Amino acid sequence: MDSWEWNKIAGAVLGTLIFVMVIRVASETLFETPELEKQAYKVEGVTEENIKGPTEAPVAEVAPDWGTVLPAADVAAGEKVHGRCLQCHDLTKGGPNKIGPNLWGVIDRPKGSHPGFSYSAAMKSKGGNWTYEDLFHFLKAPQAFVPGTKMSFAGLRSEQDRINLIAYLRTEADTPPAIPAPKPAAAAPTTAPAGETPAAEQPKP
Numbered sequence: 168m169d170s171w172e173w174n175k176i177a178g179a180v181l182g183t184l185i186f187v188m189v190i191r192v193a194s195e196t197l198f199e200t201p202e203l204e205k206q207a208y209k210v211e212g213v214t215e216e217n218i219k220g221p222t223e224a225p226v227a228e229v230a231p232d233w234g235t236v237l238p239a240a241d242v243a244a245g246e247k248v249h250g251r252c253l254q255c256h257d258l259t260k261g262g263p264n265k266i267g268p269n270l271w272g273v274i275d276r277p278k279g280s281h282p283g284f285s286y287s288a289a290m291k292s293k294g295g296n297w298t299y300e301d302l303f304h305f306l307k308a309p310q311a312f313v314p315g316t317k318m319s320f321a322g323l324r325s326e327q328d329r330i331n332l333i334a335y336l337r338t339e340a341d342t343p344p345a346i347p348a349p350k351p352a353a354a355a356p357t358t359a360p361a362g363e364t365p366a367a368e369q370p371k372p
Contacts, residue, residue, distance in 0.1 A: 228307065228326075230300040234349035236330050237299070237337070245335030248328050255320070258339050267318060272340040273297055274333070289315030299347075302333050 249258065255266040262269050268284035278293045278301075279286040293313050295301065301312070306329045309318040323329050337343050 228304065230303050231326070231330060232350045233299045234347045237334055237346045240334035241331045242334050242338060244328075245331035245333070248323070248332045249335055251320075251323075255318075258336075260341075270336065270339065274299065274302065274337050274340065275344045287313075287315055287317045289313050290317070299333055302336070303329055306332065 252258070252267075252270070256268070256270045257263055257265055258270045260271045262271065264281065264284045268281040268286070275296050275298070277296050279291040290313055297305075305312040306323050308322045309316050309320055323332070337346075
């Protein structure tokens with residue numbers, strides 16, 4: 168085959184490639200979909216702000232008054248809730264570690280301290296003991312309370328479920344931790360009749 172034949176073959180291949188590229192560019196131009204400036208369909212209860220996501224950080228949850236809620240908690244209901252924990256935790260005295268550490272006597276126990284369990288560096292560095300309040304926040308969102316924890320549980324959103332579960336966990340110990348005294352009720356502000364100045368604010372003679 169002489170050079171003329173090779174030139175014809177090369178020219179045919181090049182021409183085919185150019186034709187394919189032209190078709191591709193033309194098809195992309197014809198079928199290009201412009202980006203919508205606004206939402207095409209209005210869904211009841213959904214706004215553009217909701218689609219873009221919240222602009223403000225969520226408000227931190229306030230822990231309950233443990234001296235008030237623990238005596239009134241439903242321990243039996245808490246035992247039912249703890250069934251969700253059994254896939255990863257054992258709660259019996261002297262029981263084994265599973266995917267998570269054994270939880271017997273967990274309240275007031277130092278974080279990341281149960282013998283034989285390989286804790287994450289995040290949990291080891293958290294510090295402090297498992298107080299009622301810390302467990303309350305951890306059980307709601309483990310990854311938010313201890314970023315980097317191995318615990319993949321999504322959390323318990325119900326405040327009452329967490330209170331009941333903590334009340335049950337409290338009983339799973341040789342000596343249940345003490346329940347703190349209820350917080351004193353806030354004193355109602357003193358209001359003076361219209362036109363009068365409260366005694367504490369009256370000028371001295």
